[in-house]
Amino acid sequence: MEQFVQQVINGVSLGAIYALIALGYTMVYGILRLINFAHGDVYMVGAFAGYYCFHWFYGGANYGLAGLLAALAFAMAVCGLLGYVIERFAYSRLRKAARLNALITAIGISLLLENLGQLIFGADPKDFPAFVERTTITVGIVTISNIQLIVLITTVVLTLGLQYIVHRTKMGTAMRAVSFSHDAAGLMGINIGRVISFTFVLGSMLAAAAGILVGLYNPKIEPLMGIMPGLKAFVAAVLGGIGNIPGAILGGLIMGVAETFTVGYLSSTYRDAITFVILVAVLLFRPTGLLGTPQRTKF
């Protein structure tokens, strides 16, 4: 029993990270109907931003929680900028283009980021700085590490922040309007370009946070680290209902738990396979996702 609960905690921590990345996918899809393949690589850049922040700005010194928060802010800024640039120079031109072209461009940018990363950062894995000393806390039958706590708390805070933005600010309302209909929103006087950029920046910032958190969790980082988590987060977004924000969170948590359980109870070779199984199952049986409403498309 304790193993079970422990696995759940591990799964939820992992799932929280997937959720953060999935949010970016879902928001961009909701607003552009585009699968931003490059999103996983933005997450990778976030991790590296944290790494370089530590080595360049802190000079290798450990500033504890405060240092972590500053690094987080730095990474989010960097990735926000990256997201903005990608959208501005590539995706904005493809808004009216055929879907396949946008898809391929996204893949191209993903490859570009990965290969540039290998070139600039070097392909070999680096050690992500341990901003905080690892300790564990035992509560009753379960052990939770302080890293996991940080992950969970950060995710909750960021998610609440996102909810606030989406539901209580003018920009958030604009985002929701644009995801409903570009034309209608435009006619209402909303500056679509700005809303789209904002969405990208927001999503990228969340991915950056995920990158930092993963760095704390699994200290090895390398330029191709974004591929699998990106894919898993994407499946999470689809699972929850792509375009649906609470869905992304739910999907992320489920993916995290499913993966942890598969590794724990089945075998670690199937760790990645479970992702695809879930993906195909969702697409075949409930393509609109768990929280998406099965739509009868009007002709």
Added chain:
Amino acid sequence: MNQKAVPVLDIDNVCLSFGGLRAIKNVTLRVGDRELVGLIGPNGAGKTTVFNLTTGVYAPDEGRIALKGETISGLRPHIINRRGIARTFQNIRLWGELTVIDNVRAALARTTTLPLWQAVMRTRRNTQFEKDLTERARALLANFDLVRFEDERARNLPYGEQRRLEIARALATDPALLLLDEPAAGMNTGEKTHLMDLIQRLQQDRHISVLLIEHDMKVVMGICERVAVLDYGEKIAEGRPEEIQKDPRVIEAYLGAPTH
């Protein structure tokens, strides 16, 4: 209304909802042999939805649709077409990259496609098949005065010609019932007169029934024998064109309630 034994099209008490929205409520409509029936109503009344139900895009939640007595509701669209219903679309939906003659040939061939290997190996049977197909396609195009555009990509055709091509293509599937969705939209008076002649000729020469959605009242009054009126998904009136024109419920649906 002439009704030989079984009506060609029998839409019987059909209902359809989209999520929570009831789009079609208890609609009953019959089209007899060689009848030309009009379907009118304000925008959003559900006219195209009735077409979609008839052609199998949606299956009704309640009720039944039958073609010449046989139930077709719930069947897949291409099966329904092969049973004998063809349609045109409100927004022209030609196969843009295909040539004019290919649009017709593709519709002609759908039930008489040769086994694949013959096509691939370019056998003599295949060559003959293609020749026949082309001749029949040309004959059809000639009826619509489109032969000169034969090798043009459908997307390059002028608007009026595209509309005619869509009708030609629908006819290529040899239907017993033809559904025309706003065929006169965007046409000038001359073109409309031509269209009206065309539809009437088709109906008589080819022994087909026609159900026509139209907003232009001159067209409706000019050629329809009977008219049904839809408003908010319900049939509110049915009768001869002259009767419908004077029906207060119809006027209210289009113009709003009279304010006394």
Added chain:
Amino acid sequence: MWLGVYLVILLGIGQFLIPQMNPYHVQILIFIGINITLAVSLNLVLGMAGQFSIGHAGFMALGAYTSAALSHYVFEPAISSWMGSSVAYGIAQNAAFAASLLSGGLMAALAGLAVGIPTLRLRGDYLAIATLGMGEIIRVIILNTEFVGAARGFTDIPRWTSFTWVFFVTGVCVLLVRNLIGSASGRALVAVREDEDAAAAMGIDTTYFKVLAFVIGAFFAGMAGGLQAHYIQYLHTNSFTFLRSIEIVVFVVLGGSGSITGSIVAATVLTILPEFLRVAQSWRMVIYSALLVVMMLTRPQGLMGGNEFKWRWFLRRKTA
């Protein structure tokens, strides 16, 4: 008829010209042939039928592993043990190879059927992800199969691929796709691509045609995989990842989806190009992906823009 002439020419080149050539160049030619087969087969699905299939490498892998397993475990031991003279051996080898390749292709085609029927209900992006997922699932299944080497890879595959073989398969593929597109079925496919709902409304069984294109595409991908396996003589699932699928998609899109000549040209150029960029090895992938993005932004319709090469183009200028 024509195919026979083509085969004779190939045999001629294979027997006389190839042995004279620099083996490095021959290798490039072989890879060009394999890539053309892959590109044209995907073009049928992606460009002509308009289905977003981006898991093509999965079918390639199935074909590769199936044919390799057959050759390695069944055919090679069989013929090397009871074939005496080299002529008989040669014939037996080619026959065995044909059987292996076809089995690989059929296996891939079967998978195409199994994958196609449920997933081709989906449209657009959803189909893309589904095919991507399927491709990966196939890869992971192979990765966990012991008797084909699992994670270690599959070695000791007999080297039966030759220039003649490769280009024969390529020729068949191109001819078949070309004839298919020009036929009534081809028009039906394009109708499905242009407007699937209108096609259904005109009596075309859209599912049948989508699955048909998918299965044929998968078959040739499997054949290509088999050819590759019997050339490199080593297989590992790492060669059949999503990245490989994307490479093939790039061939199709860059050449102009829907254009057979486009696919041929793109596959050829993009097979040769990395060889020239060998100099800047580390920059190679960066340039490649940057090129891809730029291409998508500036000329998304690809090189041919959906048109085929026509001899007419040259004639027009002469009469001017």
